[in-house]
Amino acid sequence: MFEQGFDNSYHPFKQYMFKKMQRRNFLSSSCKICLLGAAGFSLIQIESCSPAASVYKTAITNGELQVPVNLFEKNTLQIVRPTGWYFDVAVQKNPDNSYTALLLQCTHQDNQLTPTSNGYHCSLHGSDFDKQGNVKKGPAEMPLHHFKTSINGNMLNVHINNFQP
Numbered sequence: 044m045f046e047q048g049f050d051n052s053y054h055p056f057k058q059y060m061f062k063k064m065q066r067r068n069f070l071s072s073s074c075k076i077c078l079l080g081a082a083g084f085s086l087i088q089i090e091s092c093s094p095a096a097s098v099y100k101t102a103i104t105n106g107e108l109q110v111p112v113n114l115f116e117k118n119t120l121q122i123v124r125p126t127g128w129y130f131d132v133a134v135q136k137n138p139d140n141s142y143t144a145l146l147l148q149c150t151h152q153d154n155q156l157t158p159t160s161n162g163y164h165c166s167l168h169g170s171d172f173d174k175q176g177n178v179k180k181g182p183a184e185m186p187l188h189h190f191k192t193s194i195n196g197n198m199l200n201v202h203i204n205n206f207q208p
């Protein structure tokens with residue numbers, strides 16, 4: 044096309060057009076790279092993110108985490124972040140209306156786990172756990188720590204007692 048084999052010898056109009064084409068090509072390729080970057084980022088997000096679990100922050104009171112039951116109406120998985128803890132607690136409402144509360148601390152080498160569509164994943168060495176905390180893939184060998192739960196009115200109590208992660 045115009046720029047291929049373009050005679051770059053001095054001519055004001057040709058110089059102007061040449062620079063304009065270079066700028067246009069630069070902007071075009073930059074935008075394509077940006078779009079690819081954005082698309083790649085989205086794919087990473089989609090792949091690494093689990094079901095959109097919301098994070099509920101609360102303090103441990105009298106050895107319990109108290110989580111409003113109505114939070115589970117929108118999303119059956121709630122990530123609970125106890126004040127002062129490094130590790131989160133995943134609370135899953137099961138199809139039979141029971142609840143499973145798991146400490147998201149990998150039993151291999153203590154990395155924080157992330158929820159996936161069918162359980163929890165450790166990004167450090169690749170262990171996978173199912174929604175009940177059982178090991179699906181090592182190197183972890185032990186299941187996740189479970190906490191007992193109970194319902195008190197419109198609150199779900201996760202019984203931490205004296206546990207320290």
Ligand code: FES
Binds near residue numbers: 151166167168
């Ligand atoms: S710390 Fe999770 S697999 Fe190693």
